[in-house]
Every structure is written in C-alpha cells, then in structure tokens.
Amino acid sequence: xxxxxxxxxxxxxxxxxxxxxxxxxxxxxxxxxxxxxxxxxxxxxxxxxxxxxxxxxxxxxxxxxxxxxxxxxxxxxxxxxxxxxxxxxxxxxxxxxxxxxxxxxxxxxxxxxxxxxxxxxxxxxxxxxxxxxxxxxxxxxxxxxxxxxxxxxxxxxxxxxxxxxxxxxxxxxxxxxxxxxxxxxxxxxxxxxxxxxxxxxxxxxxxxxxxxxxxxxxxxxxxxxxxxxxxxxxxxxxxxxxxxxxxxx
Amino acid sequence: xxxxxxxxxxxxxxxxxxxxxxxxxxxxxxxxxxxxxxxxxxxxxxxxxxxxxxxxxxxxxxxxxxxxxxxxxxxxxxxxxxxxxxxxxxxxxx
Numbered sequence: 001x002x003x004x005x006x007x008x009x010x011x012x013x014x015x016x017x018x019x020x021x022x023x024x025x026x027x028x029x030x031x032x033x034x035x036x037x038x039x040x041x042x043x044x045x046x047x048x049x050x051x052x053x054x055x056x057x058x059x060x061x062x063x064x065x066x067x068x069x070x071x072x073x074x075x076x077x078x079x080x081x082x083x084x085x086x087x088x089x090x091x092x093x094x095x096x097x098x099x100x101x102x103x104x105x106x107x108x109x110x111x112x113x114x115x116x117x118x119x120x121x122x123x124x125x126x127x128x129x130x131x132x133x134x135x136x137x138x139x140x141x142x143x144x145x146x147x148x149x150x151x152x153x154x155x156x157x158x159x160x161x162x163x164x165x166x167x168x169x170x171x172x173x174x175x176x177x178x179x180x181x182x183x184x185x186x187x188x189x190x191x192x193x194x195x196x197x198x199x200x201x202x203x204x205x206x207x208x209x210x211x212x213x214x215x216x217x218x219x220x221x222x223x224x225x226x227x228x229x230x231x232x233x234x235x236x237x238x239x240x241x242x243x244x245x246x247x248x249x
Numbered sequence: 250x251x252x253x254x255x256x257x258x259x260x261x262x263x264x265x266x267x268x269x270x271x272x273x274x275x276x277x278x279x280x281x282x283x284x285x286x287x288x289x290x291x292x293x294x295x296x297x298x299x300x301x302x303x304x305x306x307x308x309x310x311x312x313x314x315x316x317x318x319x320x321x322x323x324x325x326x327x328x329x330x331x332x333x334x335x336x337x338x339x340x341x342x343x
Contacts, residue, residue, distance in 0.1 A: 004334075005334050005335050005338035006338060007335075007338045007339045007341070007342035007343075008342060009342055009343070019339075019342065021335070021338075021339075024335070025279050027275050027276055027278070027279030028276055028279060028331060028335075030275065030276075031272055031273065031275060031276035032335070034270075034271065034272040035272050038270075038272065039272060139270075226339075226340075226343045229339055230336055230339065230340065233332050233333075233335055233336040233339070234336070236272070236273065236276065236328065236332045237329055237332045237333055237336070239250065239269070239273045240273075240277075240325045240326075240328040240329035240332065241325075241329055242250045243250055243252075243266070243277075243321075243325040244322060244325040244326060244329065246250050246251075246252050247252070247318060247321055247322040247325065248322065
C-alpha cells in the first residue's frame with residue numbers, strides 16, 4: 001500500500017524539535033510515540049563498585065543517581081547488548097561531584113551533560129567508584145528512556161469567520177500547539193497562546209485537521225531527535241518484519 | 250517473537266503474540282482494519298498485575314475465502330511499509 005506521508009519541521013534543535021506529520025492515523029502516531037519512549041535503547045549506569053564513599057549518602061543512593069545521569073549512546077551497530085562501558089569517578093571534598101567528573105573508558109559513551117550534581121562533599125569526604133554502563137530499553141527502567149518528553153497534538157486550523165461587534169469585548173481564546181493559518185504553520189507561543197492577540201476584533205473558529213499530528217520530541221541528550229525518531233521507526237519495522245517471517249513459517 | 254494459535258477456523262483466527270505490547274499491537278490492529286478482506290480485528294491484553302494471560306491475543310475475522318493467516322501477513326507488510334514510508338519522509342525533511 002502506497003501511503004504518502006509529509007513531514008515538516010516547525011522548530012528544530014539537536015535535543016528538542018516540533019514537527020508536523022500529515023497522513024498518519026492516530027494508532028500509528030501513538031505507536032511511534034510509544035516506541036520513542038520505551039523501545040529505543042540507551043546507555044545508563046547499572047552496576048557500581050564503590051572504592052570509597054564517605055559521603056552522607058548510602059552507596060545505593062549514589063548508585064541510583066549515577067544511573068540517572070544521561071550518557072551519550074553510540075551509533076547503531078557500534079554496540080551490542082550486554083557490552084559494558086566503565087566510567088570512574090574520584091572526587092575529594094570539599095567539592096561537589098558532578099556528572100562531568102565521570103571519566104569514561106569509551107569516547108562514544110560520555111555524560112551528555114557536565115553539570116548534573118551527584119553529591120556535595122564536605123571536608124574529608126570522598127567519593128571514589130567505578131560504574132558499569134549497559135544498553136537497555138526504557139521499558140525496563142526509566143533511566144534508559146531516550147525520549148523524555150514526547151507527545152503529539154492535532155494540528156489545528158484557524159478560520160476567521162467574521163468581525164466582532166464594534167463594542168463587544170473580545171474574550172481570550174487559549175490554544176496550545178501549532179495552528180495552521182492559510183497553509184502557514186504558526187507555533188502558538190508566537191502569540192502567547194491567545195488567538196485574541198493574533199486576530200484582534202475578529203471572530204475565529206478552530207478545528208482539528210484530520211490525520212495531521214504535531215509531534216513534540218525532547219531527548220535526554222543520549223542522541224539527537226532525528227536519531228530517536230528514526231530508531232523508533234526502525235524498532236517498529238523490525239517487529240513487523242519479524243512477524244512477517246514468523247507467519248510465513 | 251513467538252506465535253501460538255489459540256483458535257483457528259476458516260475465517261477466524263486467535264493468535265498469541267508473545268513479548269509484544271500496545272506499541273506494536275495497536276499499530277498492527279489499525280493496519281488490519283484498513284484492509285477490505287478483514288471484517289474484524291482486535292487484541293486483548295492484560296496488565297502484569299492480573300497474574301494471568303499477559304501476552305496479547307490477536308483475533309482476526311475475515312471475509313469468506315480469505316485465510317486469516319494471510320490477512321495477518323498482509324497486515325504485517327502494511328505496517329512495515331507504512332513505517333518505512335514514515336522514516337523516509339522524516340529523513341527527507343530532516
């Protein structure tokens with residue numbers, strides 16, 4: 001079946017993007033969203049060996065915090081499941097141990113941000129540990145979620161239906177997401193999410209555009225938005241292919 | 250992906266698809282319902298806490314003369330093609 005999709009970026013940065021997809025069914029849009037959240041594997045610390053921990057926190061608490069530090073995930077194929085990468089940390093107080101203090105054994109796997117505080121160390125306190133990072137899915141633990149804020153909304157079409165009466169006070173009409181005005185895509189943040197700002201003195205009507213969804217995708221820094229979306233699509237393609245093969249047998 | 254047929258007749262099929270969740274099943278169901286050969290398609294899944302059957306069971310009913318297993322294969326192909334088309338469209342825009 002030949003399906004025509006049309007993808008158009010509204011906002012685009014490495015870690016955050018908004019894009020419009022036309023021609024998708026709600027089921028398909030939700031499948032892509034769920035795949036981005038739960039089925040794209042990322043690296044995260046899973047096992048920690050403590051050499052010294054004289055901080056005020058238990059080993060387990062520090063281990064959890066290390067696990068939640070986003071790590072860059074190597075390109076597909078570079079890494080197979082069950083491979084580990086070791087990161088070490090050695091901080092002597094008085095200082096704050098940051099994610100940037102982690103030293104990785106692999107250039108491809110680094111803390112995505114340098115400024116995630118792990119623990120504040122006072123005089124004579126020290127944290128020295130080795131942490132093993134593994135690749136796993138968001139399904140198994142939230143620390144492996146590559147997409148941290150992934151959602152979609154219907155694209156909404158604005159139509160000016162007439163003028164307001166001369167002395168009528170205009171009520172604010174709040175809308176969030178992206179609106180389509182004469183084929184032009186406008187993020188609602190441009191007019192403070194209030195249609196009354198964009199169309200003063202006008203009466204406007206809003207309607208959902210069928211089969212048009214505006215995705216908002218934000219990643220934790222493990223990879224770019226592009227990579228997250230294509231890997232999510234790949235995971236669905238893989239499963240469909242697998243089912244195809246299984247049925248043929 | 251392990252398949253286990255739980256019920257089967259000329260135009261009806263119930264099949265357990267081990268290890269899958271709503272992510273794939275709902276997309277597959279949506280694709281099956283778009284086909285003219287399929288009269289009904291649904292899946293049933295229980296939460297982990299239910300303690301019983303937790304793998305999804307897909308049920309397909311087809312028009313007379315159409316093997317539901319073929320319809321399922323067709324559905325899987327549709328999902329693959331749709332997703333590939335989406336991926337291509339995304340990469341073209343990116």
